Every structure is written in C-alpha cells, then in structure tokens.
Amino acid sequence: MMAAGTPSDLIAQWRAHLTDARRRSPHTVRAYVAAAQRLAYARNASAWNDIANVEAHDLRTHLAQRRAEGIANTSAARELSALKAFIAFARAQSGDPDPAAPRLRGPRIKKGLPRPVTPDDAVNIADLIDGTASEDWVGARDRAVLLLMYGSGLRIAEALAIRSSDEPLSNTLLVNGKGGKQRIVPILPITRDAVAEYAQSCPWPLAPDDALFRGIKGGPLSPGMVQKAMAKARHALGLPDTATPHALRHSFATHLLGAGADLRSLQELLGHASLGSTQIYTKVDAASLLESYRKAHPRANKG
Incomplete structure (x- = not known):
C-alpha cells in the first residue's frame, strides 16, 4: 500500500484498514482515526516513513502536549493505545520486518467498579x-x-x-x-x-x-x-x-452473577474476549452484598 503524499491520504488508508481489514466498531474507528490525525498533522506526514520513524520519546512529547490540553489519564491511555497501533501499521506499510510499536507505558488508571442499577x-x-x-x-x-x-x-x-x-x-x-x-x-x-x-x-x-x-x-x-x-x-x-445506558449492561451481569451464574457463562453472554474483563463483576457483587449486610444486620455498624 503506497502513501499518496498528504496526512489526509494516510488517514484514509488507516481508516480503511480499521474498517475493512480489522472490522473495528464505528466507535473505535472514530477514536483511532482522531488520534492518528493529531499525530499525522503534527508531523506533517506525507509518507508512511514519517509515522514509522516515531519513537518513544516522540510519543512522550506528543502525549505531554495532549495532557497540557486537559485530557484525563483514561483519555491519554486510550490515545497511546491508538497511536501504537497506527505506528505499527505505518511500519508494516514501510516494509519494516519487525513492525512493533515503540514501547511506552501509559498513565496509571485507577480501575473503578461498574455501577449497576436495581x-x-x-x-x-x-x-x-x-x-x-x-x-x-x-x-x-x-x-x-x-x-x-x-x-x-x-x-x-x-x-x-x-x-x-x-x-x-x-x-x-x-x-x-x-x-x-x-x-x-x-x-x-x-x-x-x-x-x-x-x-x-x-x-x-x-x-x-x-x-x-x-x-x-x-x-x-x-x-x-x-x-x-x-x-x-x-x-x-x-x-x-x-445510570447510563451502558449501566444496564453492567446490571445484567451483576444480577446474573448474584443469582448464581458462573463466570465462564457470564463471559460468553457478555462477549468478553478474556475472563479478566468479566471478573470485575465479582467485585461489584461483593460490594453490593456488603452494602446489604451493613443495612440489614443489627450489629453491622456497632463495635
């Protein structure tokens, strides 16, 4: 695949790859394309080599600028993931025999629990x-x-x-x-x-x-x-x-787990790629159980 000479041409090819070859969701395509656009235009990229040559220190500088614009840790982490994928794709298009993305750790994110509704x-x-x-x-x-x-x-x-x-x-x-x-x-x-x-x-x-x-x-x-x-x-x-639309999906998982569903079955029902994504609901259910205990047990809040 040859670049056509402008950042827009590179982005068009990246979007087509995400949509057709990788079959990413529209939401993911929008996020990954937006992140790639920011990097491509910042470097005035006219060929895939301009992106393939991006190293860890370049990414660090780019993300520092994004953080200065006010994005949170979670947004910075998502952007880093998108940019690594974009750079790996660029290196593959440039004929790099080892098109791995630069190694750079993202910001630490405190993993919160989903909040189900009753x-x-x-x-x-x-x-x-x-x-x-x-x-x-x-x-x-x-x-x-x-x-x-x-x-x-x-x-x-x-x-x-x-x-x-x-x-x-x-x-x-x-x-x-x-x-x-x-x-x-x-x-x-x-x-x-x-x-x-x-x-x-x-x-x-x-x-x-x-x-x-x-x-x-x-x-x-x-x-x-x-x-x-x-x-x-x-x-x-x-x-x-x-209480968002996505919270209804969390509620589905939490209520099934509370009713005795096993994690493997729940993983299949939710379509999670890994069991680790499903295991967070064990913490949600434990939190709900503890709250019910504190409200119901006569001595839960006594010394």
Missing part, C-alpha cells in the same frame, strides 16, 4: 421513557432498546445493529459483537414483546437488511438519542449520573 430501576427507566416520549412509537423504540441492554446484556452498538430481518425475535438472538465476534444471547418475553410493539408502531418501512431501530427522520437510530432519553429519565427518577 432491577426495579431498570424497568422504571424503560417505562418512564416510553410514557414521556414525544411520539408513541419513539417511546416504544427507546423502551425496546433499553430492555435489550438490560435483559440480554447488549452493548448499545449491538442493540442498534439489529436488523429488521431479526424481527420477530425468538428466545435467543445471534449478536455481532466487538471485532466481529458472534455470540448467542437470551431474549426475555418482556423484551420480545417490547420489540414487537415498536416494530408494529414504527412509521418507517422496515426492509429486511435495514437497521430495525430508526431515528425520527427514518435513518438508523444513533446512540446519542438513546443516551439523551436515558438522561431525561434518570433525572426524573432522581438516579445518579452513573
């Missing part, structure tokens, strides 16, 4: 959104999306990627997750009914290959609209800012 709150949020939407079909749509996330543990992008041909839903659904990895998730009756209600009320034609969930103008529903509806319901119910 089962009642999850249903209350979905019902409130349904009852306060500007149009009935919009309320039915948002309720169906949120119940998919809570009832089946879907990521928001996975829920919005469901095709019209998947409706009517059965007891299970084949989901395309991160990196094109497929998994089968259960569909609760309440979720199946909610999706059917939305499909019947949607004013737009639902061709089999089109996205099932539509925006107000008929295009594919964007994650931002779901997040906006969730924020409105969260405020109305007096829930904390941590």
